[in-house]
Amino acid sequence: MFGADFYRDPYPVYSGLRAAGDMHFSEAFGGRGTWLVPRYEGAARVFNDPGLSAVRSHRFFDQYSPQVRQELEEFARVFKQWVVFLDPPDHGVWRKVMMAGFAAHRVRRMQADVERAVDALLDDAEGAGTFDFIGKFAYLLPILVVAAVMGVDARETPRFLAWAEDIASFFGNPGAPAAAARKAQEAVLALHAHFRGLVAQRIAEPRDDAVTLMVQALQALPMDEEARHACIHDVLPAQCAGLLFAGHETTSNLIGNAMHALFRHPQQLEDFVARPELGPQVVREAIRYDTSAQFSSRLVEQAFEFCAVRLEPGQIVIALTGSANRDERVFSQPQEFRIGRTGEPQPLTFGNGRHYCLGSHLAILEMELALRKLVTRFPRLQPLSQELEWTANFNFRGLRSMQVRIN
Numbered sequence: 575m576f577g578a579d580f581y582r583d584p585y586p587v588y589s590g591l592r593a594a595g596d597m598h599f600s601e602a603f604g605g606r607g608t609w610l611v612p613r614y615e616g617a618a619r620v621f622n623d624p625g626l627s628a629v630r631s632h633r634f635f636d637q638y639s640p641q642v643r644q645e646l647e648e649f650a651r652v653f654k655q656w657v658v659f660l661d662p663p664d665h666g667v668w669r670k671v672m673m674a675g676f677a678a679h680r681v682r683r684m685q686a687d688v689e690r691a692v693d694a695l696l697d698d699a700e701g702a703g704t705f706d707f708i709g710k711f712a713y714l715l716p717i718l719v720v721a722a723v724m725g726v727d728a729r730e731t732p733r734f735l736a737w738a739e740d741i742a743s744f745f746g747n748p749g750a751p752a753a754a755a756r757k758a759q760e761a762v763l764a765l766h767a768h769f770r771g772l773v774a775q776r777i778a779e780p781r782d783d784a785v786t787l788m789v790q791a792l793q794a795l796p797m798d799e800e801a802r803h804a805c806i807h808d809v810l811p812a813q814c815a816g817l818l819f820a821g822h823e824t825t826s827n828l829i830g831n832a833m834h835a836l837f838r839h840p841q842q843l844e845d846f847v848a849r850p851e852l853g854p855q856v857v858r859e860a861i862r863y864d865t866s867a868q869f870s871s872r873l874v875e876q877a878f879e880f881c882a883v884r885l886e887p888g889q890i891v892i893a894l895t896g897s898a899n900r901d902e903r904v905f906s907q908p909q910e911f912r913i914g915r916t917g918e919p920q921p922l923t924f925g926n927g928r929h930y931c932l933g934s935h936l937a938i939l940e941m942e943l944a945l946r947k948l949v950t951r952f953p954r955l956q957p958l959s960q961e962l963e964w965t966a967n968f969n970f971r972g973l974r975s976m977q978v979r980i981n
């Protein structure tokens with residue numbers, strides 16, 4: 575299933591899976607087996623079914639030998655603290671703390687900062703005439719923005735980019751080799767240490783940033799001092815590492831995927847260039863058409879019936895959101911990129927239910943500003959080559975590079 579053809583275009587495989595049924599069993603990822611859920615209705619249920627748990631990070635490590643697992647112990651301990659791997663009641667507590675830093679009204683205040691970052695990157699590109707849209711724009715914008723929201727020094731971002739890539743290679747590829755897990759461990763622990771330092775600085779000297787707000791939210795919660803110390807100095811830095819990764823990887827890939835979709839649909843691109851105010855509709859369709867987070871998974875806790883099959887404890891269930899967003903039962907002519915769709919349900923790109931993406935407002939703001947400013951400033955933007963390389967990643971779909979010409 576996961577060859578170069580799949581990474582280039584997974585959608586024919588998904589069409590086949592949707593046509594063949596609601597649920598597909600696979601032993602490809604080891605363990606007790608995995609169920610793939612390709613249709614919209616089933617995939618949406620995966621996010622909300624009480625029989626499915628989000629506590630699944632240990633499954634990323636089960637495949638390794640006892641010796642490798644021991645080497646990765648600290649990684650596994652930090653990784654499992656990420657909010658996306660928590661069930662209630664812990665999930666609710668951390669979600670609330672993190673919302674303090676990423677609420678919609680705070681994100682709206684970020685508009686001027688995001689615009690400045692977009693303008694600066696486009697200034698750099700303008701001088702060159704041709705540039706790599708991914709490496710010089712889509713890849714850089716989200717890390718600069720998420721770093722600014724969190725209060726991280728922009729000079730740190732090159733290191734963060736390398737770490738985010740190592741985490742994506744592990745997290746986005748179930749069954750990744752031990753070498754990939756070791757690199758991801760280095761990255762996660764380095765980020766954890768970085769944010770431990772930043773949290774300590776913000777306690778000493780609060781600022782108007784997300785890390786300060788999350789510290790203050792924890793300080794206001796009723797708990798004993800030992801638990802508070804652990805939450806602030808250990809779990810919060812782990813959450814910050816997760817946030818930085820989540821905020822960068824998915825958004826940069828989606829900006830690239832959106833531009834790629836526009837290039838492949840010249841009439842839609844022409845309409846957008848003529849009317850840049852279509853930005854919100856373009857982004858809505860780009861989010862459906864080619865998501866950068868192709869799936870989300872859950873763990874079966876107890877045997878139960880789901881979409882007419884019996885799930886067994888320890889099995890993994892994967893909502894193939896990239897496929898669900900192209901489900902012909904739900905979207906009309908889903909393989910077409912069409913700005914201005916109406917009356918269709920929300921795509922599953924940002925998930926569904928209690929783990930619904932905490933950064934969706936920020937991601938949408940970045941995408942709208944990035945694409946609108948781009949077509950306004952460079953209305954003749956064109957790709958230089960149709961031959962494109964996609965990252966070899968099952969979950970985090972994105973391009974490695976895309977050379978474009980401005981005039």
Ligand code: HEM
Pocket residue numbers: 621657658659669720816817820821822824825828865866867870871922923924925926928929930931932933934936937
């Ligand atoms: C286009 C960009 C993005 C996409 C496609 C995306 C996708 C997703 C998805 C599918 C989930 C749900 C995962 C699950 O239920 O298993 C999720 C959760 C999450 N996202 Fe995003 N995301 C994006 C941008 C961001 C940004 C910019 C941030 C923060 C700065 C962020 C932070 C998070 C966090 C913290 C969670 C976990 C929420 C929870 O468990 O309650 N994401 N995202």
